[in-house]
Amino acid sequence: MIVDAHVYLGQCLFGYGQSLAEILANMDRLGIDKAVLVPVKPRDYHLAPANDLVADAVQRHPDRFLGLCRVDPWQGETAVAEVKRGFEELGACGLYLDPWEENFQANDDVVLPVLQKVGRYSKPVVINAGHLRVSHPTQVRDIASRFPAVQFIACNGGQINISGMLQYEARRMLETCPNVVIQTAGTYREDFLEEITTEVGEARVLFASRSPVYDQEFEMARVRFAHLSMSQKEKLWGANALKVFAPE
């Protein structure tokens, strides 16, 4: 089974976007069984309707989609209330935090009330990681170590740096925080994904495309051509994501 652990739904303030019909067509074309839908930041800045859009898609296609709830920690009590609504009313399988687009540091105090609320639901938190000033792997590691009971999923392999300068810190994050896993999308150097899978743990890497920011078909190549065993690839393709987002 192939699960794309990160697919954006909606038209984003920052120019990218895709409709539900486009997502379904691409999944069918590429043989993707399920996807975790992620709300975008819309042009009107209102995240609640974006969360509704994802919840509606999941309700219409429960066999194809899971959905995340997105909040902006700068909104304080409103964000905490949206976490509650997301999990209790919308059926979200996890929370999405985007320090890059919402402009907060991943380990800032402003995030604490949101994560304290998430901790009551045993739901995972996907975090747009690897951005130098807001979600550096040391910052993700810092916040993950303060919430050891919360499962964190770091986007971009936990590191966005085309010199490979963040790989050491991303690996340290994974080695010191057993509650962190990484997504494959956009990761610099495929041998980093192979190294983490074989040396840190087969359960620590999830296939994800972050489509349409990255190209879904191209992102599949990172797993398809990986120098890993069939059993390891099965975990990356979907088993690990289901374990995190849809535990039995």
Added chain:
Amino acid sequence: MIIDSHTHVDRVGWYDPPETIIRLMDEAGIDKSIIMTYRDAPDSEGALEYIAEAVQKYPDRLIGYARINPRRGEKAHRLFEKAMEEYSFKGLKLHPVGNLCHPANQATIDMIRLAVQYNAPVLFHCGDEELTLPLQIAQTAVACPEATIILGHCGGYFHTKDAIRVAERHPNIVLETSAMPYPQVIKEAVERVGASRVLYASDGPGCDPTIEVHKVRMAGLTVEQQEALFYTNIKRILDSVTPGGGAP
């Protein structure tokens, strides 16, 4: 026929002996690769010799570029001359994150002007980090209009638009596809700059050459355009190198 315009062989930093890139070239159907170290000569002893030995071992498969720290002045110049004349290298690699030289400072420009004497291309690491941004390297292209300046990684994750922009402005800039995660950027580069100024490269072995070839094939190019990226363009550049110097 495929020539990979940017790969690495080294025993320091990442351990990637020549056999690693040869194995991945065979998997990807790549005929020849341009290799360079991860470290600068002369700061790291034996760097150029390691490349020379690899080329000597696989003369039909590997082509050497000299990665050198321009700050070393005369010593750097003599080393480059040795690399070109004794080791038959074909180009200069500059990585400003490693050597901390602004791409348009005098030491770098002097180094590039020496490369011009051999008609040798200059491959810059061009990503998102300070000293490697396309608009910074463009200043070098202006200062050295006779040099062939290759923007490795085409601006990385966040600066691909700038990379294409500066290539449009300066005819001596050539774009290179490695590691940058967007197939559609390759298409855009070809449409705006022309297929004759875009090179296929992988940044292997860390970035899997098979995946990087797949990225170019996904870009929606014509057969002729693909041929230009994979082979014709870099062959033209390498064929114009004058090993003994004396280029205009």
